[in-house]
Amino acid sequence: MPLLSVNNLITEFDTDEGRVRAVDNVSFSAEAGKTLGIVGESGCGKSVTALSIMRLLPQPMGQIVGGSIILGDVDLTQLPISEMEKIRGGRMGMVFQEPMTALNPVHTIGRQLTEVILLHKEVSADEAIRQGVDILARVGIPSPDIRMNEYPHQLSGGMRQRVVIAMALACKPDVLIADEPTTALDVTIQAQILELIRELQSEMGMTVLLITHDLGVIAETCDDVVVMYAGKVAETGGVFDIFDNPTHPYTRGLLASIPRLETPPKSRLSVIEGMVPGLLDLPEGCRFQNRCPHVNEDCESRVPELEMVSDNHHAACLRWQELG
């Protein structure tokens, strides 16, 4: 029984050039206690999917126009904003890419952290401060009682991201949505933060939705993976399915193009030719057709649906069976 399931989600934006469908018929589900990774390149719709789940799309441009998002037994797309506010920061926590923009620079860490606790729990101000100090200590911030009175600029990038994680976890959410949580950080700090998310996950049993462009991060942290391309799901499956038996030509191309520590230096990297099509001039048929080495006439007219490759492994390619 999945904890969070997204069904046929369609999200559109009004832009100066017209209406753009950033997320087109996306479905996936996250099992309780597991980590689901959404991977894709810029503009593939992974962040818009996350914002749709949180109902934080920029207003009034962004709108969910179809589909459902089920958390437990509630459809989040149907909830009034007042109900949604109880879920955000309560049952669902979120961590964004840039901790400096996610934190308010003119308020102390303590004020921002206790705000979440006071909003969602019936506790006194003193108790909120006590819980705040606890959670800061839990995410590995040294001398948390002093940090409570400091401002975000007084902390390093890694420490700020820990504060953001502390805020997201303050009310012990069922789901943590992390949108590129380590992209702005150095590798050694990235390792610390990923380790921390993993520890807290096994301790609290929460479901993590991890959005990233880094296949390395996906391989190390996720149980299940959704690969997105130009607003659609290209392939989805368990992490071993995706890495051992990539089926969609895009997934294969991505995995082949990353330089690895063991490839000989200055050897030719395989590339995915061309560029992602703009959302305003999407081709008919498969969206990957202009870059796919296996394209044929069929791909130019028919939109591929997700087909079952194996039990938990699906790919949206018309030719996956012939390609073997």
Added chain:
Amino acid sequence: MSLLSVRDLKMHFPVKEGVLLRAQKFNRAVDGVSFDIQPGETLGLVGESGCGKSTLGRCISRLYVPTSGTIEFEGQDITSLKGRALMPFRQDIQMIFQDPMESLNSRHTVGDILAEPFVVQKIGDKQSRSKRVAELLDIVGLPARSASRYPFEFSGGQRQRIGIARAIALNPKLVICDEPVSALDVSIQSQILNLLVDLQKEFNLAYLFIAHDLAVVKHISDRIAIMYLGRIVEESSGEVINREPRHPYTRSLISAIPIADPHNKSQRQVLTGDVPSPINPPSGCRFHPRCPQVMDRCKFEPPDLQQKGGHRIACHLEDV
């Protein structure tokens, strides 16, 4: 003779504070760095943010005047050359930047951007310049009609190609690449890395390749230098750095890289703490507060960068 030879280079930026804005402290961004680059060779420079790798690149391209030390290019000291005397070296040493949107003037056409190096150096006339611009576009794999278009009309990967075309316009001998692929998507990143490798073979370019992604750096480099807080801590061939890293910092750096293989959930050696500030670096070995193998000696005595065969390393553990 080395193409580039850097000795004990230091770049200290004054930190102005107090009512009188006097420089009381210095940000020791680069603090005693020495290395060589041979013609046609790539030296990769890896380190975390704030380690001074970009500052080092900017000193060598003489965008900064170093505080002390020497930079020799083909045997000539260019450390403190100014104005006209620097002009010939500006042809030989070029730069590629991380963000091609910020490093290309959005009000100029691509043709103007690529012709500018020739205008500045007073090379050729209008006709020969536009012919060369067309050649350059072809070399980096852009259509000739791009010359009349503006940077914003291009994608990130294409803009980086324009940046590369500009850098190689004057047939330089050394190109300093400062995080040239960090802002690009994976599928585009491999296109640009292939282009850089091709250009190096064709024009015998030497690269100083600055990046924080060790897998990318290892792919393109002959040798790799690891920087920590303004100093090189280890330097060797890419293979050796990857297979037998000796400095504890290099080891944790390598173990921190997430590997795109779910079967290989590596045993991480997670470093604790943050990179200290270069304004007030730790005494002794700068890595000692985070080092898992710290000894008493490390707290007081800074280790020298010692040459051991083809390997250079600055760590007291080498003497144990």
